[in-house]
Amino acid sequence: MEISYTIVAVLLALFYLYAGGKKVVQSQERLQPMMGWVDTVPMPLVRLIGVLEALGAAGLILPPLTGIASWLAIAAAVGLVLIQVGGIAVHLTRGEARLIGLNVVLLAAAAATAWLGTTWL
Template identity: 80%
Template sequence: MTLAYWIVAALLAVFYFYAGGKKVVQSREQLQPMMGWVDRVPMPLVRTIGVLEVLGAAGLVLPPLTGIAPWLAVAAAVGFVLIQVGGIAVHLSRGETRQIGLNVVLLVTAAVAIWLATTWV
């Protein structure tokens, strides 16, 4: 189970570090082609989501790696589930039902990380 957690956590961490980093440093115009929803969301909220994604990526990896507060990995994965629930809601409110596939995959992957993280407690 530990190896499975590290695989899932690493995949999520890489994705969220990249996606969150883009939200933190890029302008609305640069984000628009990949993330059409940024046109209706204030940029401070986009930046906040990006910061939370980067911190969550670190939270999936660093606490279990160091052994300091490993429960933070579970909290980070729960946070990612909540981010994806919000993402699905935004896409559905915009009538983008075909856009939720990635959100569903990330939500399920984060839920698997929660399950795997709680099995080694």
């Protein structure tokens, strides 16, 4: 189970570091082609989501790696599940049901990571 957690957590962390980093540093105009929803959400909220994604990525990796407060990895995974629930809600309210595929995959991966974390932490 530890190997499974590590594989899924590292893949999720890489994705969220990339996506969160883009939200933190790029302008609304640069994000618009990739994330159409940024035109309806205030940029401070977009930046906050990016910071939370980056912190979630760190939370998936650092606690198990250091052995300090390993329960934070589960909390990070649950937080990433909640971010994806919010993402799905935004897409559905915008009438973009066809765009929730990635959100559903990320939600499932984060939920699996939370479950895997409870089996060995």
